[in-house]
Amino acid sequence: MNTVVKDGTSVKESQGILANIGGTTLSVLVEGAFLFKGVNMLKLELPEVETQRMIIRSIRLSDAQDLYEIASDPRVNKYLLYPMHKSLDETKEIIRKVFLTRVEQGVPSAYVLVDKKKNKMIGTCDFVSIHYHDVAEIGYSLNYDYWNNGLMSEAIKKVIEIGFDHVGIRIIQIKHSINNHASQRVIEKAGFQYEGTQRKLLYDKTINDYADCKIYSLLKEEWRERNERFSDQI
Numbered sequence: 001m002n003t004v005v006k007d008g009t010s011v012k013e014s015q016g017i018l019a020n021i022g023g024t025t026l027s028v029l030v031e032g033a034f035l036f037k038g039v040n041m042l043k044l045e046l047p048e049v050e051t052q053r054m055i056i057r058s059i060r061l062s063d064a065q066d067l068y069e070i071a072s073d074p075r076v077n078k079y080l081l082y083p084m085h086k087s088l089d090e091t092k093e094i095i096r097k098v099f100l101t102r103v104e105q106g107v108p109s110a111y112v113l114v115d116k117k118k119n120k121m122i123g124t125c126d127f128v129s130i131h132y133h134d135v136a137e138i139g140y141s142l143n144y145d146y147w148n149n150g151l152m153s154e155a156i157k158k159v160i161e162i163g164f165d166h167v168g169i170r171i172i173q174i175k176h177s178i179n180n181h182a183s184q185r186v187i188e189k190a191g192f193q194y195e196g197t198q199r200k201l202l203y204d205k206t207i208n209d210y211a212d213c214k215i216y217s218l219l220k221e222e223w224r225e226r227n228e229r230f231s232d233q234i
Protein backbone atom coordinates (compact mmCIF):
# COMPACT_ATOMS: atom_id res chain seq x y z
CA MET A 1 0.00 0.00 0.00
CA ASN A 2 1.39 3.42 -0.97
CA THR A 3 1.01 6.79 0.68
CA VAL A 4 -0.47 9.52 -1.50
CA VAL A 5 0.69 12.98 -0.50
CA LYS A 6 -1.42 15.97 -1.50
CA ASP A 7 -0.90 19.47 -0.11
CA GLY A 8 0.93 17.98 2.87
CA THR A 9 -1.95 15.59 3.71
CA SER A 10 -1.35 11.84 3.65
CA VAL A 11 -4.00 9.39 2.55
CA LYS A 12 -3.74 5.71 1.81
CA GLU A 13 -3.88 4.54 -1.79
CA SER A 14 -4.44 0.86 -2.50
CA GLN A 15 -3.13 0.87 -6.07
CA GLY A 16 0.59 1.09 -6.69
CA ILE A 17 0.11 3.60 -9.49
CA LEU A 18 0.33 7.32 -9.84
CA ALA A 19 -3.04 8.70 -8.77
CA ASN A 20 -4.82 11.35 -10.79
CA ILE A 21 -7.97 12.42 -8.99
CA GLY A 22 -10.16 15.21 -10.29
CA GLY A 23 -7.45 16.31 -12.71
CA THR A 24 -4.89 16.81 -9.92
CA THR A 25 -1.76 14.73 -10.21
CA LEU A 26 -0.53 13.46 -6.86
CA SER A 27 2.90 12.42 -5.72
CA VAL A 28 3.04 8.77 -4.68
CA LEU A 29 5.64 7.54 -2.23
CA VAL A 30 6.99 4.20 -3.48
CA GLU A 31 9.72 2.43 -1.51
CA GLY A 32 11.18 5.67 -0.21
CA ALA A 33 11.50 7.45 -3.57
CA PHE A 34 9.00 10.11 -4.63
CA LEU A 35 7.28 9.71 -7.94
CA PHE A 36 5.87 12.84 -9.52
CA LYS A 37 3.93 12.45 -12.74
CA GLY A 38 5.55 9.00 -12.99
CA VAL A 39 9.04 10.46 -12.59
CA ASN A 40 11.43 9.76 -9.71
CA MET A 41 12.58 12.75 -7.66
CA LEU A 42 16.22 11.85 -7.22
CA LYS A 43 18.19 12.18 -3.98
CA LEU A 44 21.42 13.69 -5.27
CA GLU A 45 23.43 14.04 -2.05
CA LEU A 46 25.17 10.73 -1.49
CA PRO A 47 25.99 9.07 1.84
CA GLU A 48 29.46 7.86 2.81
CA VAL A 49 29.53 4.07 2.49
CA GLU A 50 32.14 1.35 2.69
CA THR A 51 33.15 -1.92 1.08
CA GLN A 52 35.63 -4.47 2.37
CA ARG A 53 38.68 -2.47 1.20
CA MET A 54 37.38 1.02 0.48
CA ILE A 55 35.47 4.01 1.80
CA ILE A 56 33.27 5.53 -0.91
CA ARG A 57 32.44 9.19 -0.29
CA SER A 58 31.80 12.50 -2.05
CA ILE A 59 34.87 14.24 -3.47
CA ARG A 60 36.60 17.02 -1.51
CA LEU A 61 39.01 19.74 -2.57
CA SER A 62 41.61 18.01 -0.39
CA ASP A 63 41.51 15.05 -2.86
CA ALA A 64 43.23 17.24 -5.47
CA GLN A 65 46.71 15.71 -5.19
CA ASP A 66 45.39 12.14 -5.43
CA LEU A 67 43.07 13.02 -8.31
CA TYR A 68 45.91 14.78 -10.12
CA GLU A 69 47.98 11.57 -9.81
CA ILE A 70 45.22 9.68 -11.66
CA ALA A 71 44.17 12.35 -14.18
CA SER A 72 47.73 13.20 -15.23
CA ASP A 73 48.77 9.56 -15.75
CA PRO A 74 48.79 8.73 -19.50
CA ARG A 75 48.33 5.02 -18.72
CA VAL A 76 44.93 5.82 -17.17
CA ASN A 77 43.99 8.83 -19.29
CA LYS A 78 44.35 7.06 -22.62
CA TYR A 79 41.06 5.28 -21.87
CA LEU A 80 39.23 8.47 -20.85
CA LEU A 81 37.54 11.18 -22.89
CA TYR A 82 38.79 14.24 -21.03
CA PRO A 83 42.29 15.68 -21.64
CA MET A 84 45.10 14.90 -19.20
CA HIS A 85 45.38 17.32 -16.29
CA LYS A 86 48.49 19.47 -16.69
CA SER A 87 48.92 20.83 -13.16
CA LEU A 88 47.65 20.46 -9.62
CA ASP A 89 46.02 23.90 -9.96
CA GLU A 90 44.06 22.69 -12.98
CA THR A 91 42.84 19.66 -10.99
CA LYS A 92 41.74 21.94 -8.12
CA GLU A 93 39.83 24.12 -10.57
CA ILE A 94 38.12 21.06 -12.10
CA ILE A 95 37.14 19.75 -8.65
CA ARG A 96 35.65 23.16 -7.78
CA LYS A 97 33.87 23.80 -11.09
CA VAL A 98 32.95 20.32 -12.33
CA PHE A 99 32.81 17.87 -9.43
CA LEU A 100 31.60 20.05 -6.56
CA THR A 101 28.77 21.54 -8.68
CA ARG A 102 27.24 18.21 -9.64
CA VAL A 103 24.22 18.46 -7.33
CA GLU A 104 23.27 21.94 -8.53
CA GLN A 105 23.46 20.55 -12.08
CA GLY A 106 20.97 17.81 -11.17
CA VAL A 107 23.55 15.02 -11.03
CA PRO A 108 24.42 12.94 -7.90
CA SER A 109 27.50 14.12 -6.02
CA ALA A 110 30.82 12.83 -7.35
CA TYR A 111 31.92 9.68 -5.53
CA VAL A 112 35.57 8.79 -4.92
CA LEU A 113 37.17 5.60 -3.65
CA VAL A 114 39.48 5.76 -0.65
CA ASP A 115 41.87 2.93 0.18
CA LYS A 116 41.08 2.15 3.83
CA LYS A 117 44.61 0.97 4.66
CA LYS A 118 46.46 4.00 3.27
CA ASN A 119 43.64 6.55 3.64
CA LYS A 120 44.40 7.53 0.04
CA MET A 121 41.94 8.51 -2.67
CA ILE A 122 42.57 5.94 -5.41
CA GLY A 123 39.77 6.37 -7.93
CA THR A 124 36.37 7.62 -8.97
CA CYS A 125 33.18 5.68 -9.58
CA ASP A 126 30.14 7.87 -10.06
CA PHE A 127 27.07 8.90 -11.98
CA VAL A 128 28.33 11.33 -14.59
CA SER A 129 25.02 12.29 -16.17
CA ILE A 130 21.27 11.87 -15.84
CA HIS A 131 18.92 11.43 -18.81
CA TYR A 132 15.13 11.14 -18.99
CA HIS A 133 14.85 12.16 -15.29
CA ASP A 134 16.00 8.88 -13.73
CA VAL A 135 18.39 7.14 -16.13
CA ALA A 136 22.01 7.57 -15.10
CA GLU A 137 25.31 6.94 -16.81
CA ILE A 138 28.10 5.61 -14.62
CA GLY A 139 31.84 6.08 -15.18
CA TYR A 140 35.06 5.24 -13.35
CA SER A 141 38.84 5.46 -13.23
CA LEU A 142 41.44 3.95 -10.93
CA ASN A 143 44.99 4.86 -9.96
CA TYR A 144 47.24 2.67 -12.14
CA ASP A 145 49.06 1.17 -9.11
CA TYR A 146 45.78 -0.42 -8.01
CA TRP A 147 44.66 -2.05 -11.27
CA ASN A 148 43.70 -5.73 -11.53
CA ASN A 149 42.99 -6.39 -7.88
CA GLY A 150 39.20 -6.47 -8.22
CA LEU A 151 38.84 -3.02 -6.65
CA MET A 152 36.60 -1.43 -9.30
CA SER A 153 34.39 -4.52 -9.35
CA GLU A 154 34.08 -4.20 -5.57
CA ALA A 155 33.31 -0.46 -5.76
CA ILE A 156 30.81 -0.50 -8.63
CA LYS A 157 28.62 -3.05 -6.84
CA LYS A 158 28.20 -0.63 -3.94
CA VAL A 159 27.72 2.41 -6.20
CA ILE A 160 25.00 0.54 -8.13
CA GLU A 161 23.25 -0.24 -4.83
CA ILE A 162 23.38 3.45 -3.82
CA GLY A 163 22.13 4.49 -7.27
CA PHE A 164 19.04 2.29 -7.13
CA ASP A 165 18.25 2.26 -3.41
CA HIS A 166 19.26 5.78 -2.33
CA VAL A 167 19.25 8.05 -5.40
CA GLY A 168 16.14 6.52 -7.00
CA ILE A 169 17.69 5.76 -10.38
CA ARG A 170 15.64 3.44 -12.60
CA ILE A 171 18.22 2.42 -15.21
CA ILE A 172 22.03 2.60 -15.05
CA GLN A 173 23.81 2.77 -18.39
CA ILE A 174 27.48 2.37 -19.22
CA LYS A 175 29.60 2.19 -22.36
CA HIS A 176 33.17 1.40 -23.33
CA SER A 177 35.33 1.49 -26.41
CA ILE A 178 35.63 -2.00 -27.91
CA ASN A 179 39.38 -1.70 -27.19
CA ASN A 180 38.94 -1.23 -23.42
CA HIS A 181 38.93 -4.86 -22.33
CA ALA A 182 39.41 -4.24 -18.58
CA SER A 183 36.38 -1.95 -18.50
CA GLN A 184 34.37 -4.53 -20.43
CA ARG A 185 35.18 -7.15 -17.76
CA VAL A 186 34.19 -4.79 -14.91
CA ILE A 187 30.85 -4.17 -16.66
CA GLU A 188 30.21 -7.85 -17.34
CA LYS A 189 31.09 -8.88 -13.79
CA ALA A 190 28.73 -6.21 -12.42
CA GLY A 191 25.81 -7.84 -14.27
CA PHE A 192 25.07 -5.22 -16.92
CA GLN A 193 23.21 -6.40 -20.01
CA TYR A 194 24.74 -5.71 -23.42
CA GLU A 195 22.39 -3.56 -25.52
CA GLY A 196 24.34 -3.12 -28.74
CA THR A 197 27.26 -1.36 -30.38
CA GLN A 198 27.29 2.23 -31.53
CA ARG A 199 29.62 2.69 -34.45
CA LYS A 200 32.54 5.12 -34.20
CA LEU A 201 30.88 6.82 -31.22
CA LEU A 202 33.85 8.07 -29.21
CA TYR A 203 37.43 9.11 -29.86
CA ASP A 204 39.76 6.39 -28.57
CA LYS A 205 43.27 7.62 -27.75
CA THR A 206 44.63 4.06 -27.77
CA ILE A 207 44.10 3.88 -31.55
CA ASN A 208 44.06 7.62 -32.34
CA ASP A 209 40.72 7.25 -34.07
CA TYR A 210 37.01 7.01 -33.38
CA ALA A 211 36.07 3.60 -32.05
CA ASP A 212 32.90 1.54 -31.87
CA CYS A 213 31.44 1.51 -28.36
CA LYS A 214 29.55 -1.23 -26.59
CA ILE A 215 26.50 -0.01 -24.68
CA TYR A 216 25.07 -1.76 -21.61
CA SER A 217 22.30 -1.20 -19.08
CA LEU A 218 21.11 -2.50 -15.74
CA LEU A 219 17.46 -2.13 -14.76
CA LYS A 220 16.54 -1.67 -11.12
CA GLU A 221 14.08 -4.57 -11.20
CA GLU A 222 16.55 -7.06 -12.69
CA TRP A 223 19.24 -5.97 -10.21
CA ARG A 224 16.80 -6.43 -7.31
CA GLU A 225 15.59 -9.79 -8.59
CA ARG A 226 19.17 -11.01 -8.93
CA ASN A 227 20.02 -9.88 -5.37
CA GLU A 228 16.95 -11.60 -3.98
CA ARG A 229 17.80 -14.80 -5.83
CA PHE A 230 21.39 -14.59 -4.53
CA SER A 231 20.31 -13.98 -0.91
CA ASP A 232 17.88 -16.96 -1.18
CA GLN A 233 20.84 -19.19 -1.99
CA ILE A 234 22.84 -18.34 1.15
Ligand SMILES: CC(C)(COP(=O)(O)OP(=O)(O)OC[C@H]1O[C@@H](n2cnc3c(N)ncnc32)[C@H](O)[C@@H]1OP(=O)(O)O)[C@@H](O)C(=O)NCCC(=O)NCCS
Binds near residue numbers: 142150
Ligand atom coordinates in the same frame (compact mmCIF):
# COMPACT_ATOMS: atom_id res chain seq x y z
C1 LIG B 1 38.79 -0.08 -16.00
C2 LIG B 1 39.45 -0.01 -14.62
C3 LIG B 1 38.69 0.94 -13.75
C4 LIG B 1 39.39 -1.43 -14.02
O1 LIG B 1 39.72 -1.38 -12.64
P1 LIG B 1 40.25 -2.66 -11.87
O2 LIG B 1 40.09 -2.47 -10.41
O3 LIG B 1 41.58 -3.04 -12.37
O4 LIG B 1 39.18 -3.76 -12.36
P2 LIG B 1 38.96 -5.22 -11.75
O5 LIG B 1 40.26 -5.71 -11.16
O6 LIG B 1 37.77 -5.19 -10.89
O7 LIG B 1 38.60 -6.07 -13.06
C5 LIG B 1 39.43 -5.99 -14.20
C6 LIG B 1 39.16 -7.18 -15.11
O8 LIG B 1 39.67 -6.91 -16.40
C7 LIG B 1 40.59 -7.92 -16.76
N1 LIG B 1 41.59 -7.29 -17.61
C8 LIG B 1 42.49 -6.34 -17.29
N2 LIG B 1 43.21 -5.99 -18.36
C9 LIG B 1 42.74 -6.73 -19.39
C10 LIG B 1 43.06 -6.83 -20.77
N3 LIG B 1 44.02 -6.08 -21.31
N4 LIG B 1 42.37 -7.71 -21.53
C11 LIG B 1 41.39 -8.48 -21.02
N5 LIG B 1 41.03 -8.42 -19.70
C12 LIG B 1 41.70 -7.55 -18.91
C13 LIG B 1 41.12 -8.43 -15.45
O9 LIG B 1 41.69 -9.72 -15.61
C14 LIG B 1 39.82 -8.45 -14.63
O10 LIG B 1 38.97 -9.49 -15.03
P3 LIG B 1 38.84 -10.87 -14.20
O11 LIG B 1 38.41 -10.49 -12.81
O12 LIG B 1 37.83 -11.64 -14.96
O13 LIG B 1 40.21 -11.50 -14.20
C15 LIG B 1 40.94 0.43 -14.72
O14 LIG B 1 41.59 -0.41 -15.63
C16 LIG B 1 41.07 1.89 -15.19
O15 LIG B 1 41.07 2.80 -14.39
N6 LIG B 1 41.19 2.08 -16.52
C17 LIG B 1 41.32 3.43 -17.06
C18 LIG B 1 40.05 4.22 -16.98
C19 LIG B 1 38.92 3.53 -17.73
O16 LIG B 1 39.13 2.72 -18.61
N7 LIG B 1 37.68 3.88 -17.36
C20 LIG B 1 36.50 3.32 -17.97
C21 LIG B 1 36.20 4.00 -19.25
S1 LIG B 1 34.88 3.13 -20.08
